[in-house]
Amino acid sequence: MSAEFWITQAFNGISYGALLFLLASGLSLIFGVMRIVNLAHGSYFMLGGYVGLSVVWRTGSFLAALVASAVAIALIGIGMERLFLRRLPGQTLGQVLMTVGFALMFQDVALLVWGGDPYTIPVPAALQGIVTAGTLRFPAYRIFIIFVAVLVGAGLWVVLDRTRVGAMIRAAVDDREMAQGVGIHVPVVSLGVFALGAALAALGGVIGGGFLGVYPGADFEVLPYAFVVVIVGGLGSLPGAMVGSLLVGLLDNFGKALFPELSYFTLFAPMALILALRPTGLFGRA
C-alpha cells in the first residue's frame, strides 16, 4: 500500500471525524449538563438534513439551509426538553424510552413528508472542486467540513472557557446542585444547551447531506457513531469530543478500507479496550 493510500484515507477519516464532531459535541454537552441519554440525537441530524434539503430546493442558498435547519431543529429540541424530558429528571430508562419514541415518530414523519428516496443536498459551486497537491486529490467539500468543525470547535471552546455563560455551563456540568445554589438558573442553562446541541446536529445533517446524502434510516445509522465518540472521549467533555471524533473517523475509515467485512468491529473493539482501561473515557471525570 502506497503512501498515497494512507494520506487519502487519513484525510477522509479526518473529514468524517469533523462531521462527527458536529454531531457528538452537542450530544456530549447535553449529557454533561442534563445527564440525558438522547437517542433522538440522530433524528436531529436526519431532520436537519431534510429541512436543509427543502430550503435549498426553495431558495437555492446553502447558507440559508444551514441557518434555517439549525433554527428549526433547535426549536424541536426546545419543545422536547421543555414539555417532555424535564418531567423525567434522573430517570435514565424513562428518558431513553421517551427519546426513542420521539426518534420513531420523527422517522415516520420524515418518511411521510420527504418520502423514502435518498437525496443529496446540492452544494455551492465554490465547494464542488478538487484541490490537488502533487498526485494527491482532495475534494474541496471535505476541506470545508474540516474548516467548519474547527470553527465550531474553536467557538465552543471560547464560549465554554472564556465567557460568563461558559462558566455557568461548566458549573452546571460539574455540580448541578451547587450551581443552582450559587444563583445559576440551571433549567435555563439546560434548555440553552439542549437547543445548541440540537442545532449543531442539524448543521451536521445539512453538511453531511452534501456528501453522505439524506435518506431514511440515517438517524439510527449515525447515532452509534456519536455515542462511540462520546464514550471514548468522556461524557460532557469538549476536548474529549474533539479527540473522540478524530479517533472514530480515522478508525472507521481505515477499518472500512482495510477490513471491509469487520469494519464495525474495528470501530467498536478499540472503544471496548479504552473503556476497559478508562471506564469514564479519555477525558471524562467520574
Next chain:
Amino acid sequence: MTNGAPRSSPGPAAASSGLTAPATLDRKVVAGAVVLALAGAVAPVLPAYPLTLLTQAVIVAILAMSLDVLLGYTGLPSLGHAAYFGIAAYTVGILATERQTGLAGCLVAALLLATATAAVFGFLAIRATGTYFLMITLALGMVVWGLAFRWVSMTKGDNGIAGVPRPELGLPWSLAAPLPFFYFALLAAALAWAAMGVLVRSPFGLGLKGIRESESRMRALGYNVWLHKYLAFVISGFFAAFAGVLWAYYNGFVGPVDVQLVTSVETLLMVALGGPGTLAGPALGAAAIVFLKNFVSVYTKRWLLILGAVYIGVILFAPRGVLGAFSREPHSAR
C-alpha cells in the same frame, strides 16, 4: 454467631427480608399457570393469523423476561439485549441451513456462543454504572449488529438467512405445522418462566434485588456485588439466547433486524410497559406490543408514529408499568 463474626453463607434467608410473602407467591404462580393453560386451551380454535401472533408473543415474552432479570431485578438497563437473542438466532440459522444440524446441536451451539458473548460483554459492561452502562451495552450491541450487517460471507449481510427449517423431533406431529410449534414454544416459555422465577426468588435473586435498591449497603453487608451483577448479566443473556433459538425456528428467517438497536429498545419497552421486576408483567408487555404492532400495521402504514406515541405515553402515564402500578413493593426512582 454470638461473637459477631461475619457469616460465610451467601445471603440471608428469604423470610428475614420480607421481600416476598409466600401467599402472594402462590397466587402469582397460580395466575401464571392459568394464563399459560388458557393460551394452550384457546390455541386449537384460533384462526391461523392470531395463532402465529400468539406464538410470536410467547417467544418474545421469554426475551422480555430475560431482560427483566437484568433490568427489573438487578436495576441494570441494557441497550444491547438483542445481541444475545440475535447471536443465538444466527447460530441456529447458519447451522440448520448449511450443516443441517438438528435441534439438540443447534440449541447447544447457540446457547454456548451467545452466553459466551454475554460473558465477554458483561466483563466490559459491569464495570460501568448508570448511563455509562447504557451506552456501553448500546455500543456492544452495535458490534454484533455490525457483524451481522457487514460480515457477508458468514451472515449473508442485509439479505439475512432465509429458509431455516423447523426441527424434526421424531414425534407424531410435525413442528412445521403452526399448532404443534405453538405448543413447543409454549412449553419452552413455561420452562424458562419457571427457571427464571426460581432464580429471582432464590437467595441469589434476593441479593440482586438488594443491589438494585442499594449497592453500597449490599457491599457493606459483605456481598460480592460485582459477581452478582456479572452473573445476572450472563444469565440474562442465556435466556435471551434461548428465545433467539425459538425465534429462528419460528420465523424461518434471521436478519440484521433481529439484532438492531430498535429491537433492544423494544424489549426495554415491553419490560417497562409490563412492570419491571415482576417477570409476568414483561411477558404480558411483550404480548401487548406484539399484538399492537401487528394489528396496527394491518390498518395503517403510520404504525411507527403510533408505536412512538406508545413509548412516550407509557413513560408519561404508567412509569412503573401496568403490573407495577398494582405491586406493593416500593421502587426507587432511577
